[in-house]
Amino acid sequence: MLIALGGNAMTGPDGSASPDDQRRAVEGAMRHVTALIAEGHRVTLTHGNGPQVGNLLLKNQLAADVVPPVPLDWCGAQTQATIGTLILNALGDRAAVVVTRTLVDPADPAFRNPVKPIGRYFSEAEARRFEKLGQTWRRFDRGWRRVVASPEPLEILDAPAVTALAAAGFTVVAAGGGGVPVARDAAGRLAGVEAVIDKDLAAAVLARAVRATVLVIATDVPRAVVGFGTPDPRPVGRVTAAELRVLHAAGHFAGGSMGPKVEAALRFVEQGGDRSVITSLENIGAALTGDTGTVVRK
Numbered sequence: 119m120l121i122a123l124g125g126n127a128m129t130g131p132d133g134s135a136s137p138d139d140q141r142r143a144v145e146g147a148m149r150h151v152t153a154l155i156a157e158g159h160r161v162t163l164t165h166g167n168g169p170q171v172g173n174l175l176l177k178n179q180l181a182a183d184v185v186p187p188v189p190l191d192w193c194g195a196q197t198q199a200t201i202g203t204l205i206l207n208a209l210g211d212r213a214a215v216v217v218t219r220t221l222v223d224p225a226d227p228a229f230r231n232p233v234k235p236i237g238r239y240f241s242e243a244e245a246r247r248f249e250k251l252g253q254t255w256r257r258f259d260r261g262w263r264r265v266v267a268s269p270e271p272l273e274i275l276d277a278p279a280v281t282a283l284a285a286a287g288f289t290v291v292a293a294g295g296g297g298v299p300v301a302r303d304a305a306g307r308l309a310g311v312e313a314v315i316d317k318d319l320a321a322a323v324l325a326r327a328v329r330a331t332v333l334v335i336a337t338d339v340p341r342a343v344v345g346f347g348t349p350d351p352r353p354v355g356r357v358t359a360a361e362l363r364v365l366h367a368a369g370h371f372a373g374g375s376m377g378p379k380v381e382a383a384l385r386f387v388e389q390g391g392d393r394s395v396i397t398s399l400e401n402i403g404a405a406l407t408g409d410t411g412t413v414v415r416k
Contacts, residue, residue, distance in 0.1 A: 119159055119332040119406075122321035122382070123147060125166040126338040127399055128201060135169040141204055148208035150399050155289060157403070162284055162328055163205065166317045167197040167295030168236075175237040175264070179248065187251065190236075190266060191298050191310025198294035205291050214288045219275045219308070220297025220315050220323070226269035234268040234314055267313040271296060271320040275308075277327035284328060296320040318382035322389075331392040332406070335379045336399040342380055342412040344370045354412045359387045362414055383414045 127147035130139035155161055171193045178187035195217055202215030232254045239261035240248075248264065249255055256265050274280075280292045296315030300308045318335055325333040341353040344365055354362070363384055371377040376396075383394035395402070397411030405411030 119154075119334055120162045120164065120321060120325040120328065120330040121151065121154075121334045121336055121402070122318055123163060123165040123399070124335075124337045125168050127336060128165060128167070129169050133169065135173055140170075140201075144201070144204040145208045147399055148205060150402060151289075152209065154402065159406075160284065161289050162280065162324075162330065163289065163291045164293045164317065164321045164324060165201055165205075165291070165295070167194065167201060170197040170201060171295065171314070172237050179237070179240070179244070182248070182251070189310060190312050190314060191300065194295050194298045194314075198298070201294055202291045209289055212288055214283045214290050216276050216279050216283070216290060216292045218280070218293040218297045218324075219300045220271045220293060220320055221273040221275055221308075222269040222299050222301050222311065222313060222315065223272060224301040224303075224311065226267070228267040228269040228313070229311075232265045232267045234266050235263045236266055236314060237264050239263050267311075268316060269299070269311075269313055271315050271323045274320070274324045274327050275300070277324060280324070281328050293317075293320050293324045297324075316378045316382075318378045319385070322382040322386040325386055325391060326389060333383065333386040333391055333394045334402055334405070335383060335394065335396045336402065337376075337379060337396060338398060340398050340401050340410055342371060342376055342396050346370075346372070346376070355410075356408060356413045356415070359384055359414055359416055362412075363388075383412070387414050387416060 129135045174193045198217050206213050242262055245255035245262035254265050255262050280290050283290045296317045297320050299311050299313040299315050301311050344352045366380050371380045379396055386394050394414040395405045395411050397405040401410050
């Protein structure tokens with residue numbers, strides 16, 4: 119199985135991302151993963167990195183007059199290694215981290231209209247200062263925030279390394295934060311791009327590439343919910359891909375939270391995966407037996 123860990127598995131209960139909070143959160147998450155491995159499941163892991171990249175961006179901004187800010191693809195690679203090391207320490211032997219690149223199309227429409235907000239809110243004066251460095255900033259209710267492209271993940275370039283390590287018996291951590299975004303130029307050369315890739319959509323691509331039979335999207339709720347925030351919320355349990363696709367098309371899952379998770383679960387099953395599961399980390403075992411969680415099949 120491939121397990122996509124949500125940001126809540128990487129930070130403290132209040133969302134804090136101090137080193138100690140991150141270490142404790144990762145150790146807690148890995149206890150659940152270790153239990154699955156002990157039951158005989160072959161596990162590959164991926165994870166979010168939003169708070170960690172946000173911290174790096176803030177350091178960039180505070181030190182911009184002293185050292186040049188590093189690009190987003192560098193931030194992604196750094197957080198893959200940092201979070202990966204915490205996971206390795208928690209899992210112990212027979213685990214490995216692959217710094218993983220995700221291929222995107224430089225002509226993806228997302229590059230023409232960056233809308234993905236990242237980092238913290240700043241004043242207009244600060245935003246204008248960073249715009250001079252080539253960044254795009256937009257005004258929100260709480261202030262100005264940087265926005266970047268979030269293109270479609272096309273291919274996990276380092277999936278063969280992940281597959282080889284998994285075949286050798288390693289629990290592999292890969293494509294953290296959706297992968298380091300790269301694109302090919304006209305000559306076929308690869309280079310990093312200023313973008314962030316949705317972690318769950320990239321997880322669906324990675325799961326297919328490593329021939330996982332189950333994609334587990336671990337989040338902070340036990341199931342996806344239709345009518346979330348309304349007087350009549352309805353948890354989604356076992357569901358076919360066709361049924362869930364209708365609910366998704368009707369707008370039942372918010373674009374910034376559950377929407378990408380549902381889309382990733384659908385893509386994996388629609389493109390040949392056996393099943394997808396959306397549930398909380400502590401409920402993965404029960405979800406695999408069908409006792410809880412949103413379980414998507416053909």
